[in-house]
Amino acid sequence: MQIVFMNRLSRMSGADQEGLAQLWIGEEEGTWRLGWRDFSGSEETGDSLWYEGGSWNEMLCVYRHELAVKMGDGYRPLIDGAFHDEDSQSGSRNQEQLKLQYFSEQHGNESVYEELCSWRRGKASIERKAPYILASNRLLRMLSAFLPRTLEELLQIPGVGEGKASQYGEDWLGITSAAEREHSFPLGWVHEAVDEEHFVSWQYKQKELKYKKQLERLRLRRVLLQGIEEGLGIEQLKAASGVSRREVLEAVEELEKDGYSVEKLIALExxxxxxxxxxxxxxxxxxxxxxxxxxxxxxxxxxxxxxxxxxxxxxxxxxxxxxxxxxxxxxxxxxxxxx
Known part of the structure; x- marks a missing residue:
């Protein structure tokens, strides 16, 4: 087997004991292998194969997901850019917004959040829109944590622009202004209030969730394409994939957009x-x-x-x-x- 990539990672495991590990990707006759090897000093203490198969894309999804799990546990790579993707969290503005999101998840006012969610359900029903179009869970969390009282303060919340503020700002402020708060605007103080190590681990947890969804989506597509080719119907595809009929249909729509033929399934149904x-x-x-x-x-x-x-x-x-x-x-x- 030819090793095409390798990286070493370390983690402080307490009492100044450094845990070491090695991450590798190998290829042999069209089969990709992805593995993780733990070390204790110069002795290997464990070796696990994360992936073995012929799909580079699937292997890369597994790599990113499993690496995010390890980095969430405190491992850090010797070589930067370990995820090999376009997602960059190095920009200072992006980091500030992520810290606001992190803080809001840790310190949100639950009663205010529930009231905002109730408002969203009612408004979505009136306007006949999907609730997430009005406001994401992330935005409602930040509103519940920072509790803006004026339009100027509201516009400092990431995700609130002039359009959203003019449409729904009055409703939001009516809810957030009624709650007591112990902090002030602007929100520059959040940077100092956030524990850096906990924040970094949280970032990797977000990556873990993101790559898990990508991996699940990739595997679902593979099952559906194989099933459609075999002449399976929606109910059979549901059983084979373990997802709902609605999720099967949503994935089938994506396959069509991406240029795959799903006509065999449509004709059958x-x-x-x-x-x-x-x-x-x-x-x-x-x-x-x-x-x-x-x-x-x-x-x-x-x-x-x-x-x-x-x-x-x-x-x-x-x-x-x-x-x-x-x-x-x-x-x-x-x-x-x-x-």
Missing amino acids: LAEVSSSEQAGVWTAYELMGDTFLKPVLFKAYGEGFSPAEGLDVYYERLRLIRIRYRRGQSAKLEGATNL
Whole structure:
């Protein structure tokens, strides 16, 4: 086996005892291997194989996730840039914002946070928008921790721009201003209030979660592509992947966007749906657009449509037909561009 990458890491494990480890990537006849080796002084105390397979992308996801776990545990690499990705947390402004996020997760006012979440649910229902579009959990956490009382203070919270402030600022301030606070604005004091070592470990925990999601997504895609090729339906793909039918459909939509063929699955799932019903949905997309499913549903099936079997099966049909519709629109656009 040819070693193509190696890095040494160290960790202070108490009483001035330094723990050492080695991370390596090797390749042999198209098979990638990723491993971790622990040392105690000059003696090896453990060796574990993290990955063995033919996918460079999957191996790289495993590498980043497992390395983030180790660095969250206190290991630090001899060679910087150990993650080999485009994500950089070295910018001073980015570091300041991350520290505000970290502090808010440790010191948020839970009752204020719950009140903000309640506001978001109600507002999202009124505006018919997904709650995260109004405000992310991260933003609500920061609002609950720093408790701005004025528009000027509100605009110092990362994620709040002039647009969000004008739309929802009055509502937010009505909630945050009512709570007592022990700190002041501006928020430069947060830098000194944060324990640096705990903050660094928290950063690696964020990386761990990020790379875990990437790895799960990559493995899900592999299972779905193999299943679609074998002629499996959504219910079978759900069983094979261990995710919900909705998550299967969302991943299938991503596969289509990335250029993979999912037509075999669509044809299988829509085989029992009449051509007239499919044509009605297609027309509804032409009239209502393809961004939101609810208006298309009622346009295709009628206002107040409420079948005894529930709406889930119809929303699945809409999503599958939307894949075809978007594919057709892209083909038209490409054809027009080539004229």
